[in-house]
Amino acid sequence: MRQKPEEDYEKNVLDKICRPENCAGLSKITVNQVIWDRISAEARTTDVKMQRVQNALVKGTTSVALIANNILEILAHKEASEEQKLEQVLNNIWKTTEDALVCLGGANWELAQRRRELLKSQISKDYGHLCAQKVPFTDMLFGENVTKQIKDITDDNKVTHKILDHKWRRGSRGSSRAAYRGRGRGYGRGRFTPYQKPFLGNSNNSRQSYSKGKSSTSTDTTAKK
Secondary structure, X not given: OOOOOOHHHHHHHHHHOOOOOOOHHHOOOEOOHHHHOOOOHHHHHHHHHHHHXXXXXXXXXXXXXXXXXXXXXXXXXXXXXXXXXXXXXXXXXXXXXXXHHHHHHHHHHHHHHHHHHHHHOOOOHHHHHHHOOOOOOOOEXXXXXXXXXXXXXXXXXXXXXXXXXXXXXXXXXXXXXXXXXXXXXXXOOOXXXXXXXXXXXXXXXXXHHHOOOOOHHHHHHHHHO
C-alpha cells in the first residue's frame, strides 16, 4: 500500500480485470467530449492524472465484486453434507467484502466530485450546475445527455436574467423620476405645493429664482393659469 507497483506489472493486472456485464457502475469514467474539447491543456493533464487514480480504484473494486460473486455462488450451490463451519467462514468473507465495496464505492464517488471541482474553473459560471453533487455521473464525468443539460441551463438562465433585468429597470426608472423631480428648484426651496403641476412648476421656479425673484405665492398663481 505504500509502494507503487512496477508499471508493466500493474498494467498487466489492470488489463486482465474485466468488468461484469451487469455492473455498469464499474466503468472507466471519462470527461464528456463537449467539455473536454473546451478545457485548457493544463486542466486536461491534471484530469488524466486523476483518471489514473480512479481507474486503479475501479479495477480494485471490480476484483472485490468478482470475489463477492464467487462466494455467493458457493453459498448457493453448497451441499448439505458440507461442514457448517465453511458456511460461517464464507458468510464472514461476504460481509467483509460487502463493507469493502461500500468503502471503495464511496472513494470512487468522492474522486469523481474532486475531478469535477478541478474542472469547474474551466467552465462558464453560468453552467456551474454541471458540477453539482446532485448531478449523477455515469461513465461520463458530467452524466449522460450533457448537451441537453447545457440547453436546459441556458433556457433557465435566460428566464432568470429577464426577471432580474425587469426588476432592475423598474427600480432604475423610479430612482430617475425621483431625481428628476428634485431638479430646477432654488436653493433651500423644499416647500410642497400640491396644486402645482410638476413640469410647469419646475420650469417657472427655475426662471423666477434667477430673474426677478418672485415669491412662491406668485409662482403658484402663475402655475395655475
